[in-house]
Amino acid sequence: MSFSFQLEATCGAARAGRFLTPHGEVQTPVFMPVGTLATVKGVPQDVLEELGVQILLNNTYHLYLRPGVETIHHLGGVQKFMAWHKPILTDSGGFQVFSLSDLRKLTEDGVQFRSHLDGSLHFFSPETSLAAEIGLGADIIMAFDECTEFPATYERARQSMELTARWARRSHDYFQAHKREVPWFEEKTRQLGSEQTQALFGIVQGGMYPDLRRESAERTVAIGFSGHAIGGLSVGEPREKTWEIVNQTIPLLPADKPRYVMGVGTPEEIVEYVRLGVDMMDCVMPTRAARHGLLFTSQGKLNIKNARYARDDNPIDPNCRCKVCTRYSRAYLRHLYASQEVLAQVLNTVHNLAHYLDIMRRVRETIISGEFAIARPVS
Amino acid sequence: MSFSFQLEATCGAARAGRFLTPHGEVQTPVFMPVGTLATVKGVPQDVLEELGVQILLNNTYHLYLRPGVETIHHLGGVQKFMAWHKPILTDSGGFQVFSLSDLRKLTEDGVQFRSHLDGSLHFFSPETSLAAEIGLGADIIMAFDECTEFPATYERARQSMELTARWARRSHDYFQAHKREVPWFEEKTRQLGSEQTQALFGIVQGGMYPDLRRESAERTVAIGFSGHAIGGLSVGEPREKTWEIVNQTIPLLPADKPRYVMGVGTPEEIVEYVRLGVDMMDCVMPTRAARHGLLFTSQGKLNIKNARYARDDNPIDPNCRCKVCTRYSRAYLRHLYASQEVLAQVLNTVHNLAHYLDIMRRVRETIISGEFAIARPVS
Numbered sequence: 216m217s218f219s220f221q222l223e224a225t226c227g228a229a230r231a232g233r234f235l236t237p238h239g240e241v242q243t244p245v246f247m248p249v250g251t252l253a254t255v256k257g258v259p260q261d262v263l264e265e266l267g268v269q270i271l272l273n274n275t276y277h278l279y280l281r282p283g284v285e286t287i288h289h290l291g292g293v294q295k296f297m298a299w300h301k302p303i304l305t306d307s308g309g310f311q312v313f314s315l316s317d318l319r320k321l322t323e324d325g326v327q328f329r330s331h332l333d334g335s336l337h338f339f340s341p342e343t344s345l346a347a348e349i350g351l352g353a354d355i356i357m358a359f360d361e362c363t364e365f366p367a368t369y370e371r372a373r374q375s376m377e378l379t380a381r382w383a384r385r386s387h388d389y390f391q392a393h394k395r396e397v398p399w400f401e402e403k404t405r406q407l408g409s410e411q412t413q414a415l416f417g418i419v420q421g422g423m424y425p426d427l428r429r430e431s432a433e434r435t436v437a438i439g440f441s442g443h444a445i446g447g448l449s450v451g452e453p454r455e456k457t458w459e460i461v462n463q464t465i466p467l468l469p470a471d472k473p474r475y476v477m478g479v480g481t482p483e484e485i486v487e488y489v490r491l492g493v494d495m496m497d498c499v500m501p502t503r504a505a506r507h508g509l510l511f512t513s514q515g516k517l518n519i520k521n522a523r524y525a526r527d528d529n530p531i532d533p534n535c536r537c538k539v540c541t542r543y544s545r546a547y548l549r550h551l552y553a554s555q556e557v558l559a560q561v562l563n564t565v566h567n568l569a570h571y572l573d574i575m576r577r578v579r580e581t582i583i584s585g586e587f588a589i590a591r592p593v594s
Numbered sequence: 595m596s597f598s599f600q601l602e603a604t605c606g607a608a609r610a611g612r613f614l615t616p617h618g619e620v621q622t623p624v625f626m627p628v629g630t631l632a633t634v635k636g637v638p639q640d641v642l643e644e645l646g647v648q649i650l651l652n653n654t655y656h657l658y659l660r661p662g663v664e665t666i667h668h669l670g671g672v673q674k675f676m677a678w679h680k681p682i683l684t685d686s687g688g689f690q691v692f693s694l695s696d697l698r699k700l701t702e703d704g705v706q707f708r709s710h711l712d713g714s715l716h717f718f719s720p721e722t723s724l725a726a727e728i729g730l731g732a733d734i735i736m737a738f739d740e741c742t743e744f745p746a747t748y749e750r751a752r753q754s755m756e757l758t759a760r761w762a763r764r765s766h767d768y769f770q771a772h773k774r775e776v777p778w779f780e781e782k783t784r785q786l787g788s789e790q791t792q793a794l795f796g797i798v799q800g801g802m803y804p805d806l807r808r809e810s811a812e813r814t815v816a817i818g819f820s821g822h823a824i825g826g827l828s829v830g831e832p833r834e835k836t837w838e839i840v841n842q843t844i845p846l847l848p849a850d851k852p853r854y855v856m857g858v859g860t861p862e863e864i865v866e867y868v869r870l871g872v873d874m875m876d877c878v879m880p881t882r883a884a885r886h887g888l889l890f891t892s893q894g895k896l897n898i899k900n901a902r903y904a905r906d907d908n909p910i911d912p913n914c915r916c917k918v919c920t921r922y923s924r925a926y927l928r929h930l931y932a933s934q935e936v937l938a939q940v941l942n943t944v945h946n947l948a949h950y951l952d953i954m955r956r957v958r959e960t961i962i963s964g965e966f967a968i969a970r971p972v973s
Binding site for chain 1: 631632633635636637638639640660661665668669670674675676677904905907917921922923925926928929930932933935936937939940941
């Protein structure tokens with residue numbers, strides 16, 4: 216078996232566990248930094264290792280356009296391509312097709328779209344998306360879904376959820392027929408002594424309607440995926456709504472498989488989702504905010520642009536032990552940001568990732584020690 | 595004494611030595627990476643340390659405009675400001691005033707100029723420039739000179755050289771009167787048990803005219819600087835001319851003090867300058883070329899933009915042991931560059947600096963072992 220999930224401890228609904236992929240083990244709950252184009256913008260891979268990053272997210276839509284699936288397949292898969300020798304997860308490209316590209320036509324078969332780069336015409340279906348994900352060779356790949364927009368009427372959300380359910384089946388069938396085409400299939404199978412393929416996760420949709428979410432969860436679970444994600448969140452709805460949907464949907468997903476909420480959240484929110492029983496999360500927030508000079512600290516957010524930091528020789532966060540906080544002052548980081556120096560982005564990103572990863576590390580420790588419910592990490 | 599230079603070995607005219615500054619020792623011959631705004635663009639300070647960078651160059655003109663001398667003085671000097679706890683050298687700002695700013699008026703007293711950032715009006719004289727350099731607190735600082743343009747008539751070059759000679763005297767006098775105002779004066783004096791100040795270097799000008807260079811060298815040396823630089827090169831003249839001027843001027847500079855050629859050169863050229871007896875060099879070439887995708891290798895230059903590298907899983911340079919070449923492929927680096935990812939700049943810069951620093955390391959070793967004349971490093 217190439218993918219397995221083991222529960223180690225629970226504390227209320229919160230869970231600590233681990234799963235094994237062909238490129239190594241991941242301890243949960245886990246936060247996955249986003250490395251859209253096979254790079255976490257500005258941060259070298261050895262620094263990601265030092266930070267304790269366990270698994271990265273890459274975007275299929277972006278890598279499909281640049282450098283192309285063929286190129287990455289030829290080079291042995293995305294882990295070898297980016298010299299990141301640990302697990303990687305790719306989304307299906309669905310979310311980006313709907314949010315980034317000029318969408319041309321949505322049919323039962325799939326979506327025709329124009330590249331946001333050069334306007335060229337492309338087509339994604341469950342089959343072509345899965346072919347791309349198999350070709351890229353991430354350890355965990357996602358079924359091709361339609362991300363329902365917000366707001367959406369009940370009728371629209373139902374149609375969209377049903378399309379996603381049909382596409383989930385087609386994603387699963389295509390994957391079963393082609394899973395041995397992953398670039399590292401032979402190498403990893405030989406190395407690990409059993410057949411090694413990717414793990415395919417299904418995605419629950421249903422907009423903001425509890426009964427549609429329930430039906431989506433049931434239909435998705437019935438297909439037999441290796442893990443389950445809740446999609447269609449962080450699309451503009453109020454934060455309480457996101458929490459409500461996660462809270463209602465998590466109990467409908469099998470407890471013996473990883474549960475992943477896509478595209479969340481703030482440092483406070485990721486702790487709350489763990490409390491609801493979520494095992495995996497990804498979010499552009501720490502990396503994107505860093506590029507805009509917004510830093511997360513144990514005392515709240517800090518905007519490094521602010522003139523008050525011009526002569527402040529304190530670290531970003533006196534409680535943080537990351538390599539940025541133990542070396543550089545706010546004054547220096549403000550100077551770099553104000554001067555539009557590239558090092559500003561590099562150092563800000565390293566700090567924000569350290570903040571997120573430290574929170575998850577403490578959360579996991581307190582779940583295992585049984586203290587999680589009472590020890591809410593300050594963030 | 596806060597600055598001393600010791601010769602260790604010679605091999606023909608080439609020299610290996612070391613000098614001591616308040617922030618540590620530097621082994622020569624040495625290549626100094628350029629960190630204009632108190633950052634080597636994109637490279638964190640711990641990576642510079644790993645690369646074996648011994649001393650950095652910062653630009654007075656840029657730091658004077660942003661974040662300002664007062665700010666850096668307040669924070670304890672540029673070493674503390676940028677958290678680089680080794681030696682730093684600042685130029686006088688003269689070169690940038692003449693090349694970057696909108697020059698308003700040159701008089702005997704100094705130059706009035708407009709900032710290239712916001713057009714604000716400023717004035718640099720030997721006294722104000724030295725005040726800025728003392729305020730920033732680099733270990734080695736440069737006299738304020740006029741960098742003669744190329745081409746220049748004999749008469750123009752003579753006038754310019756004479757102005758530089760008078761400004762050298764004024765720089766020296768100002769420095770002697772104010773050298774105890776360097777931000778770390780008390781701390782370093784207490785720490786090291788003797789009076790610690792900066793080292794002031796004089797600059798030889800004279801355009802492309804050997805007799806003017808000779809006169810400039812004599813007048814500069816007579817003032818009693820801690821080291822001597824050859825300025826006014828790499829201003830557009832043919833490369834053979836640069837070599838000729840260095841070759842003629844080096845023997846006119848005292849052998850018991852460091853000899854520094856400003857603003858050179860290619861990997862091949864820096865070896866040739868060592869061969870002429872040069873101890874110190876700085877150049878934007880490795881860092882600037884990296885930002886344009888131009889990489890230096892033991893087999894010559896490599897343009898990472900080139901489509902031929904799209905599926906090339908070799909390192910930039912199979913003979914290089916840097917952290918980029920031991921981890922990443924040309925295909926990945928090309929993808930980063932083509933996608934305008936910030937990590938391209940970071941990794942390209944690390945490699946190019948490693949290439950320069952490795953050359954200098956081998957050059958130094960072969961001078962000490964006496965094999966330098968025959969062992970021309972391939973570059």
